[in-house]
Amino acid sequence: MRYAEVSVNSPIAQRRTFSYAIPAGLSIDVGQAVWVPFGDKLLQGVVLELTDYPAVEETREIAGIIEPHPVLSPSHVLLARWISQHYLSPLFDAVALMLPPGFERKVLTFISISSIADDYDLFSFTHEHRHVFELVRRQGKVNLRQLEKTLGKKKAQTIVSQLVRRGLVVRSYELESVRARPKVAPYLSLAVDASEALKEVARLSKMRANKQAALLDFLAQQSKLVPLTEARQRVNCDKAVADALVNKGLVTIQHIQVKRDPLSSQDITPSYPLTLTAAQESAFKSIQSSLLETTKGQTSPAIFLLHGVTGSGKTEIYLQALAEAVRLGKRGIVLVPEIALTPQTIERFASRFPNKVAVLHSKLSLGEQFDEWQRIRSGEVDVVIGPRSAVFAPQPDLGLIVIDEEHEWAYKQNDTPRYHARAAAIKLAELTGAVVILGSATPDVETFYHAQRGDYHLLQLPERVTPSEGSALPQVKVVDLREELKAGNRSLFSRSLSQAMAKAVAGEEQVILFLNRRGAATFVQCRNCGFVLRCKRCEVPLTYHLTEDSMVCHQCNYRMPVPQLCPQCLSRRIKFLGVGTQKLEQEAGYTFPQARRLRWDSDATKRKHSHQEILNRFRAHQADILIGTQMVAKGLDLPQVTLVGVVSADTGLNLPDFRAGERAFQLLSQVAGRAGRGPLGGQVIIQTYSPEHYAIQAAAKHDYTLFYDKEIAYRRQLRNPPFTQLASLVYTHTNDALCQREAERMKRLLIEEINSKGIADLSLIGPAPAFIHRLRGRFRWQLILRGSELSTFLSQIPIPQGWTIDINPMGLA
Ligand code: ADP
Ligand code: ZN
Numbered sequence: 001m002r003y004a005e006v007s008v009n010s011p012i013a014q015r016r017t018f019s020y021a022i023p024a025g026l027s028i029d030v031g032q033a034v035w036v037p038f039g040d041k042l043l044q045g046v047v048l049e050l051t052d053y054p055a056v057e058e059t060r061e062i063a064g065i066i067e068p069h070p071v072l073s074p075s076h077v078l079l080a081r082w083i084s085q086h087y088l089s090p091l092f093d094a095v096a097l098m099l100p101p102g103f104e105r106k107v108l109t110f111i112s113i114s115s116i117a118d119d120y121d122l123f124s125f126t127h128e129h130r131h132v133f134e135l136v137r138r139q140g141k142v143n144l145r146q147l148e149k150t151l152g153k154k155k156a157q158t159i160v161s162q163l164v165r166r167g168l169v170v171r172s173y174e175l176e177s178v179r180a181r182p183k184v185a186p187y188l189s190l191a192v193d194a195s196e197a198l199k200e201v202a203r204l205s206k207m208r209a210n211k212q213a214a215l216l217d218f219l220a221q222q223s224k225l226v227p228l229t230e231a232r233q234r235v236n237c238d239k240a241v242a243d244a245l246v247n248k249g250l251v252t253i254q255h256i257q258v259k260r261d262p263l264s265s266q267d268i269t270p271s272y273p274l275t276l277t278a279a280q281e282s283a284f285k286s287i288q289s290s291l292l293e294t295t296k297g298q299t300s301p302a303i304f305l306l307h308g309v310t311g312s313g314k315t316e317i318y319l320q321a322l323a324e325a326v327r328l329g330k331r332g333i334v335l336v337p338e339i340a341l342t343p344q345t346i347e348r349f350a351s352r353f354p355n356k357v358a359v360l361h362s363k364l365s366l367g368e369q370f371d372e373w374q375r376i377r378s379g380e381v382d383v384v385i386g387p388r389s390a391v392f393a394p395q396p397d398l399g400l401i402v403i404d405e406e407h408e409w410a411y412k413q414n415d416t417p418r419y420h421a422r423a424a425a426i427k428l429a430e431l432t433g434a435v436v437i438l439g440s441a442t443p444d445v446e447t448f449y450h451a452q453r454g455d456y457h458l459l460q461l462p463e464r465v466t467p468s469e470g471s472a473l474p475q476v477k478v479v480d481l482r483e484e485l486k487a488g489n490r491s492l493f494s495r496s497l498s499q500a501m502a503k504a505v506a507g508e509e510q511v512i513l514f515l516n517r518r519g520a521a522t523f524v525q526c527r528n529c530g531f532v533l534r535c536k537r538c539e540v541p542l543t544y545h546l547t548e549d550s551m552v553c554h555q556c557n558y559r560m561p562v563p564q565l566c567p568q569c570l571s572r573r574i575k576f577l578g579v580g581t582q583k584l585e586q587e588a589g590y591t592f593p594q595a596r597r598l599r600w601d602s603d604a605t606k607r608k609h610s611h612q613e614i615l616n617r618f619r620a621h622q623a624d625i626l627i628g629t630q631m632v633a634k635g636l637d638l639p640q641v642t643l644v645g646v647v648s649a650d651t652g653l654n655l656p657d658f659r660a661g662e663r664a665f666q667l668l669s670q671v672a673g674r675a676g677r678g679p680l681g682g683q684v685i686i687q688t689y690s691p692e693h694y695a696i697q698a699a700a701k702h703d704y705t706l707f708y709d710k711e712i713a714y715r716r717q718l719r720n721p722p723f724t725q726l727a728s729l730v731y732t733h734t735n736d737a738l739c740q741r742e743a744e745r746m747k748r749l750l751i752e753e754i755n756s757k758g759i760a761d762l763s764l765i766g767p768a769p770a771f772i773h774r775l776r777g778r779f780r781w782q783l784i785l786r787g788s789e790l791s792t793f794l795s796q797i798p799i800p801q802g803w804t805i806d807i808n809p810m811g812l813a
């Protein structure tokens, strides 16, 4: 008898597998999806291991196979185990990351005639039993639900059970099919003939219904139906404009089914490899030889850090490395941050590998995702491209994993399992023998540290490929806001910034005002000298709590009232809480009444597609000043923008998070590296109360090393990652006091455990209210554990319900 260790889809299962006997005649592989009895239910499970001996004495049998092919490859089985162990997540949650989309579906039971059925046996049965048997014999296979409908649930189940016991019929199980709905989209066409439409255009123009006139004019020139979204973009109008034309009987809207293949709607022209520059060539050669040697089994696969500014030709290297992998009979996965998964990005890959690219992302319907998953598993594509979850795509013969913008926080999942896609990719590469390329203009400090130590190979592209294209890096000016106040300027705009804005607007150039709003209004700063209140014990900035009008440390719970005077310069202007985008827009309006303003923040982009719409409007120069949060940093490739103003760089610097400096540097670098790329060139003005801060200095000089050297020294000094590991433990409850007590109880328990085991390098910080102290009516308290081997330590401790553990947390939770 053989046995299987099965990860079962039940919340009770937690991080363990369960032993089941494999019934004779059933052939089971590792990675196979099976039905297993669990309590009085039949549940989905995935076989993770085959053994000769069960882990417990009493085992039940596997009830059946869900799909003939294993759903997880042996490497994915190991990866799932690693994720569960490392991030302390339930095992099936980790397994589920790799299952086909829509796998967790309802179970359907079918009844069919057994091969040994003999109707002689029916004599002893009732009329109803015989009726069921006849029905099954006639139809071959009957859904149990159908019987339940005619006979009632209870009776149908009893009769079937009795027939099964007699060996007359057998049960089988299938998953409910994926219910993928066809996708429809609205299309516009003229309801009148073109000559009449043009007469209407003239009439509408006279009545100053310019948008309607423009839309009608556009439609009159089209020979086929036009998607509403396209028409709106071309004419730059709202749906209301189309509706108005429909009401006048000039235009009709039809809903038409669109194709499910996410790439088929684009006309893709093939592209060919470019001749590499010397710097690209040398980076590519290293990757190429690693691919070659790994394929031959000569070395273990390498991890490369490709460090190069935007426009230095990283993507071209990814493309050629992927082609090389394909030439060696391998395939690749490319990860990009969700926000970067634009049609342009997809097209660059799709045009180099025509019909050989699959896209996986959350905006696809379940049906589309399912289709893509199957296509990938059957080996039909060379390249899979998608956000963090695409690292789990069932790509066979994996030879290369590319992670673009590897420093992006979007690669960390904030729900269980709280994995980081970079860590998962590196683990998967180790298991499959794939090469990894991590690309970034501003690598994560931890990644760069590994590259410095030689764990990763550092490849650098110091310059842009085409230095002519307005790409001399823009001038960055740092303005000291303390000086402004001294000179009597109380506005949000320094003298330099307002002069530059006036000049740009007068010259019909465009301006972007950038406001880092993340965590705004949480710290208190002196407007006179720039002093920020910090915790005396932890060094982190204190957070202002409006409700109690006091300052709190989110690491150790130290509290103090807001002082009346600045402790450093005794000024009364201590309580300055930063600005929001609305206020900024207002003030821009007072100062530059003649300039047209456009706001881009999360309020303005709640509507679908409005990112693109806002960007298109700005690109079409329908506004002079674009005001926005960190989102605008993504849309800086705008040739008419000659000035980018960072209104306050301090918000980012003063978050109570040891990565605040890194985050600020990344954002400012992005701004400083991309602004003014048009023929007009451009400049960046950074306003700050701490102009001497290394993150600001380094970003202004486009100098990664300057930043890294300072940052890594601080990390070492304060014992932060990569020199230690952190884990956050958050407890959530509707009662704040109870929440605090439980956090304190857990702290005592952990300290006891640390002491009894005699572990020297583990320490605890807190408990303190979490940065987001209250979420959806529940309070949150947090403990931070610092040390090494945290997963192993925590896995031995009983953690009650209500706690969430995050290993290597990113950002403020
Ligand atoms: P990155 O990914 O670092 O931002 P890209 O690969 O997108 O850089 O390259 C920037 C621009 O330079 C693109 O328009 C790309 O087509 C072009 N480019 C890249 N490599 C070469 C090359 N070797 N020769 C000519 N143009 C190149
Ligand atoms: Zn002061």
Ligand code: ZN
Binding pocket: 535, 536, 537, 538, 539, 553, 554, 555, 556, 557, 558
């Ligand atoms: Zn503190």
